[in-house]
Structures are given as structure tokens and as C-alpha cells.
Amino acid sequence: MSPAQHFPRGAYVPPVDERRTGVAAGLAAYLLWGLFPLYFPLLEPAGGLEIVAHRVAWSLLFIGVLLTVLRGWSQVRAAFTDRRTLLVLAGAAVLIVVNWLVFVFAVNSGHVVESSLGYFINPLVSVLLGVVVFRERLQWVAVALAALAVVVLTVDYGHPPWIALALAGSFGLYGLMKKLVRVEAAPGLFVETALVFLPALVVIVVLEAQGSAAFGHEGAGNALLLASAGVATAVPLLLFAAAARRVPLSTVGLLQYVNPLIQLAIGVFVLGEPMPPARLVGFAIVWLALIVFSADSLRQAHSARRDAAAPVPVGI
Secondary structure, three states, rough: OOOOOOOOOOOOOOOOOHHHHHHHHHHHHHHHHHHHHHHHHHOOOHHHHHHHHHHHHHHHHHHHHHHHOOHHHHHHHHHHHHHHHHHHHHHHHHHHHHHHHHHHHHHHHHHOOOOOHHHHHHHHHHHHHHHHHHHHOOOHHHHHHHHHHHHHHHHHHHOOHHHHHHHHHHHHHHHHHHHHOOOOOHHHHHHHHHHOOOHHHHHHHHHHHHOOOHHHHHHOHHHHHHOOHHHHHHHHHHHHHHHHHHHHHHHHHHHHOHHHHHHHHHHHHOOOOOOOOOHHHHHHHHHHHHHHHHHHHHHHHHHHHHEEEEEEEEOO
């Protein structure tokens, strides 16, 4: 998801009211994602593995009901009958589960600040993947600054910021996988969760057999919260899809920073995680990299819109 993307020449440009709706939907999506560090601790004493297993199971159920209401099963059937699409979505499913596991671990182990770093550097990871896979243009200054920030933070933490790198890498690769197939958000999420449903069910059954499961043993409130993980997973994704259809991706690209900013604020000001000077310097370098990246991307988008608006010469 790059801020350099925009409405191409000849594309349908939504009216102002629809674009405002799109911005509101995008803000709501990133606001909800940003608040996840306050949501997942509510699911305890369920562990990270149980939380993710229930997230998969209840997402599958919720999206299934939604697809039935919206009559959107055609893309699901098409995905399951196309071998390439199915393989790509299987890869995406593994990556998003890894991302969920790392994120839940980070939140419930007091590493919210580091998780926010992962989503700050995710756009730059996506740029690198775009260069490697699609031979897109590389913003060297931004990437070099991000690399410097990782070095600074490695010195501060005493080890590489593995949580941030794992979150950025898994989500960046997930976005790459999604770009390789043409499947809408809801059908795509249904297929992904269906492909990992059996392992998730095995986890739930094993935890229950071991007597270490929280679901059904910690009261109705905890059970309902675990079940709500399906809605909490699907709703922001659907809001994001609605935003992407209504506003330029350059706007969506800038909105994405709302998520890690909220996570950072929660980590520092709500949960009281430390932010020593060296760590603040590392984050400042990341923010500088994002400013350089966003400014360059917006310049490219403006140039492309200007070229698209220019009169096309008519041949004789």
C-alpha cells in the first residue's frame, strides 16, 4: 500500500461526498486497528495461541454469514477452483496468522511500543518488496534512514527489534500476496481463514483437552470477548476496503500512520512502557524516513495527476 498510488487516467473518480465517506471509513479502520492494544488484554487469561485460534474460527463464521447476506460466494468458489489463487491465499493465510501471533504476543507481553514501530516501517518494507518483485522505483533515502533507525534501536534494545521486524515483514509479505490475486476483502479473508481453520480447531481442542483453555471456563464475558475477535478482525478490514474504493490510495497511504501513532501513544502514555532517549532517536529517524517517503510519493502522485489532466495531442 503505497501513497504513490492514485486514480489512473480514465478511472472513475468518486464525487466529493463519496470521498468524504471513504476518508471516514479509512480513519475508522485505522482507529480500530490502533486500539487493538487495549482490546487483546481483555481476552486474557487466554494465551496468544488460543486468542489467534479463536480469531480464525470466529472470523470464518462472521465472514460466512456476511457473504451469505451479501450473496458474495461466487468469488469464494472461484478462489477454491483456481489452483494459483488458492496457493497464493494459502501463503497469505500463513503470513497473517504469523502476524496475528506476533502482535498478540507483543501486546500481552508489554511490547506495544515495539509493535507500533513495526507498522511505522511496514510501508518501507512494502517498498523494498515492490522493488524486488515488481521492479518498482526505490526511494533510497527513506530506506537508508530506516536501516539506520534499525541499527540505532538494535543498540538501544541490545538486540535487533525482532517484534517490529517480524510484524513489518509478515504484513508486508501478506500485502504482496494479496496483490498477486484479484479477490475482494471479504471473500479473500474467508478463504484464508478456511485454509487455516483446521489447525486453529486442533489448537482449541488440544487446549481444552489439556485443561488450559480459557474459553468456556472464565465466565460468559470472556467467552463473548473471544467470540468477538471475529467481528474485531473483519470490521476494520471491510472499512478499509470501503475506503480504498472511494479515495485515492495516496490518501489511504497517509491514513495508515494513524494506526501506529495510536499504538505508540497507548504504549507510552496508557501502559507506561519506557521510551528512553536512544529509543526516541530511533523512532525519530523512522519518522524522518516516512516524511521523505511520503513527500516523494505525493510528488509522484501529483505529477501523475497533472500528466493525466493534460490535453492529449490529436494526430492528423
